[in-house]
Amino acid sequence: MAELTFREAIAAGIAQEMERDPMVYFIGEDVGAAGGVFKATVGLFERFGPDRVRDTPISEQAIIGAAMGAAMTGLRPIAEIMFSDFLATCWDMIANQVAKTRYMTDGQVSIPLVIRTANGGGTRFGAQHSQSLENWAMAVPGLKVVAPSTPADAKGLLAAAIRDPDPVIFFEQKSLYGVKGEVPDGEHVERLGEAKVRRDGKDCTIVALAAMVPKAMQAAEQLAADGIQATVVDVRSLVPLDTRTILREVVKTGRLFTVEENPRLCGWGAELASIVADECFDDLDGPIVRITTPHVPLPAADILEDAAMPSVERITRTVRGSMR
Amino acid sequence: MSTRVEKPPAAEIDRPTRLQLYQLMVELRDFEQRAYELFLENLVRGTSHLALGQEAISAGYAVAMRADDYTFCTYRGHGHTLARGASMAAAMAELLGRGNGMLHGKGGSMHLTDVRHGAMGSYAIVGAHLPIAAGAAWSAQVRKSGQVAVCFFGDGTTNIGAFHEALNLAVIWKLPVVFVCENNQYMEYTPIRSVTAVEHPAADRASAYGLEPILVDGNDADVMYERARQTIDMARNGGGPSLVEALTYRHGGHSRADPAKYRPDAEVREWLSRDPVTRYRERLLAAGIGEAEVNEIETRAQQKVDAATEEARNGAPATVDAIERQVWSDGGAAWRN
Numbered sequence: 001m002a003e004l005t006f007r008e009a010i011a012a013g014i015a016q017e018m019e020r021d022p023m024v025y026f027i028g029e030d031v032g033a034a035g036g037v038f039k040a041t042v043g044l045f046e047r048f049g050p051d052r053v054r055d056t057p058i059s060e061q062a063i064i065g066a067a068m069g070a071a072m073t074g075l076r077p078i079a080e081i082m083f084s085d086f087l088a089t090c091w092d093m094i095a096n097q098v099a100k101t102r103y104m105t106d107g108q109v110s111i112p113l114v115i116r117t118a119n120g121g122g123t124r125f126g127a128q129h130s131q132s133l134e135n136w137a138m139a140v141p142g143l144k145v146v147a148p149s150t151p152a153d154a155k156g157l158l159a160a161a162i163r164d165p166d167p168v169i170f171f172e173q174k175s176l177y178g179v180k181g182e183v184p185d186g187e188h189v190e191r192l193g194e195a196k197v198r199r200d201g202k203d204c205t206i207v208a209l210a211a212m213v214p215k216a217m218q219a220a221e222q223l224a225a226d227g228i229q230a231t232v233v234d235v236r237s238l239v240p241l242d243t244r245t246i247l248r249e250v251v252k253t254g255r256l257f258t259v260e261e262n263p264r265l266c267g268w269g270a271e272l273a274s275i276v277a278d279e280c281f282d283d284l285d286g287p288i289v290r291i292t293t294p295h296v297p298l299p300a301a302d303i304l305e306d307a308a309m310p311s312v313e314r315i316t317r318t319v320r321g322s323m324r
Numbered sequence: 325m326s327t328r329v330e331k332p333p334a335a336e337i338d339r340p341t342r343l344q345l346y347q348l349m350v351e352l353r354d355f356e357q358r359a360y361e362l363f364l365e366n367l368v369r370g371t372s373h374l375a376l377g378q379e380a381i382s383a384g385y386a387v388a389m390r391a392d393d394y395t396f397c398t399y400r401g402h403g404h405t406l407a408r409g410a411s412m413a414a415a416m417a418e419l420l421g422r423g424n425g426m427l428h429g430k431g432g433s434m435h436l437t438d439v440r441h442g443a444m445g446s447y448a449i450v451g452a453h454l455p456i457a458a459g460a461a462w463s464a465q466v467r468k469s470g471q472v473a474v475c476f477f478g479d480g481t482t483n484i485g486a487f488h489e490a491l492n493l494a495v496i497w498k499l500p501v502v503f504v505c506e507n508n509q510y511m512e513y514t515p516i517r518s519v520t521a522v523e524h525p526a527a528d529r530a531s532a533y534g535l536e537p538i539l540v541d542g543n544d545a546d547v548m549y550e551r552a553r554q555t556i557d558m559a560r561n562g563g564g565p566s567l568v569e570a571l572t573y574r575h576g577g578h579s580r581a582d583p584a585k586y587r588p589d590a591e592v593r594e595w596l597s598r599d600p601v602t603r604y605r606e607r608l609l610a611a612g613i614g615e616a617e618v619n620e621i622e623t624r625a626q627q628k629v630d631a632a633t634e635e636a637r638n639g640a641p642a643t644v645d646a647i648e649r650q651v652w653s654d655g656g657a658a659w660r661n
Contacts, residue, residue, distance in 0.1 A: 062455045097447065103651050166653050240658065
């Protein structure tokens with residue numbers, strides 16, 4: 001085990017797969033000599049050269065379109081969209097082309113493509129560089145959607161995404177890039193579509209994604225001091241969704257709380273609430289409660305941004321209030 | 325204007341190639357005519373965009389392409405897909421929503437694809453397939469496969485961002501891709517000249533990307549074939565991309581819903597007099613090819629379309645098991661366990 005930051009684990013995951021498979025190519029803005037604006041791809045350009053690690057112009061449609069065309073014809077490209085907010089500039093490519101072409105051709109075409117993107121708030125960048133929009137991707141049939149919460153998963157899930165035969169939108173939460181954690185030595189590959197129980201409790205189940213996982217863990221510690229034992233489930237992959245693990249944990253505790261960084265409407269927690277209400281209604285001992293960012297574009301000032309996003313304090317207060 | 329329309333090539337194109345060009349054009353013409361008749365019978369549901377009048381472009385390029393080259397085209401893509409050798413019966417059945425359709429009823433008229441023949445898809449969002457074609461060319465370049473991607477699109481595409489992003493990328497990466505603008509004078513229902521800053525929507529933009537302005541008669545199969553050979557050879561030999569503007573005309577409206585009343589009669593008459601199929605027939609006869617041989621090509625094309633129609637009509641309707649099939653590579657549509 002080595003201790004890596006989340007951003008180092010991303011670079012390690014890409015390097016592992018580029019080493020393994022010569023068909024893996026990586027393109028994006030400032031990803032080459034600059035090593036990425038978030039320094040999540042440092043060293044790749046030097047190691048794999050300018051053909052396999054390629055800088056692109058600021059042309060998001062060209063980045064995703066080119067990656068798709070290459071994926072259809074034998075490469076396994078990784079395309080970086082610098083900020084997830086910029087996905088809006090190439091959403092046709094993602095939602096209409098990448099996601100639908102296999103289906104429309106009834107399987108004539110495979111698109112093994114990973115779109116990596118820096119997602120979410122906490123950096124005071126304002127509303128056009130901070131949104132957490134994994135629910136956009138989740139709403140499109142044909143896209144797999146992954147968002148790791150730890151350095152180990154950043155490497156292992158990214159490796160799994162690169163090996164996956166279908167398009168994967170890989171969300172890297174910006175607020176996690178500096179977080180350190182143990183990453184297994186040697187080849188490390190996780191499986192897509194498996195949630196992970198990060199903490200076991202008997203009183204309630206808190207389901208969280210990406211940067212909300214460490215917050216949920218801290219909240220669970222505080223709740224324990226109040227005598228509330230919370231299970232924390234890290235979703236890790238929204239599509240495919242590991243409902244088996246989540247339903248099992250909800251049934252055990254009888255309560256479900258979701259912690260979502262996305263704005264309120266149609267967040268992934270809403271789908272989860274619907275599934276739980278449908279399939280284990282009789283096991284619930286109280287209402288399903290969603291803890292989200294309010295339905296607003298994210299403000300820039302630190303005091304406003306912190307207050308808008310779910311905090312440890314808000315999670316703790318909400319769960320405590322609801323469990324009373 | 326610095327750009328001007330090219331004259332037909334002086335160099336003689338060999339007889340088998342010419343017959344092949346004519347055969348292909350007649351087949352594409354007859355297929356589209358039949359598709360139109362089937363709409364009138366209400367057998368084709370949804371929309372359809374015919375390329376009647378634009379056959380010389382499809383044929384000229386398809387004949388010049390290598391079997392493993394890639395074609396990317398638009399929702400007006402029946403001709404380009406068939407020109408690569410895709411099954412006519414499967415295409416017709418797809419229009420009719422049958423289970424024996426090319427895409428088993430899941431794509432429809434606007435998405436004909438047959439990757440076994442290099443027909444990499446018909447794309448129905450204007451401009452989207454230009455970057456995708458560039459990507460296929462990038463893949464060919466790094467795999468050193470010698471393949472070329474040819475990307476066909478309409479004049480309306482030249483005003484959307486993806487056109488410009490794709491051209492810039494193709495030039496800076498020196499990709500083996502040929503972009504072919506089929507300027508049929510109208511973006512849907514509106515004259516292209518009334519919504520475009522320059523007279524020639526593609527050719528006049530070429531210099532912005534360091535490319536040669538190329539303006540050709542898209543209704544002349546010889547011109548198209550020669551241009552195809554030159555641009556494809558250049559791409560294959562590492563010379564990078566080209567942007568070709570081929571002047572042509574839709575004989576019908578934008579889609580089946582459009583009677584095209586907005587077009588002046590004189591303009592329509594003028595363009596019909598330059599019909600690429602009848603014009604090429606006359607050229608073949610003038611070149612000494614016997615009328616019997618030309619008639620034979622026409623009869624065979626008609627028989628091929630008849631047989632395809634019959635096979636399509638006899639196909640069973642698409643089956644509902646297709647609905648939750650092939651979202652993912654495992655063949656299924658599961659998003660949860």
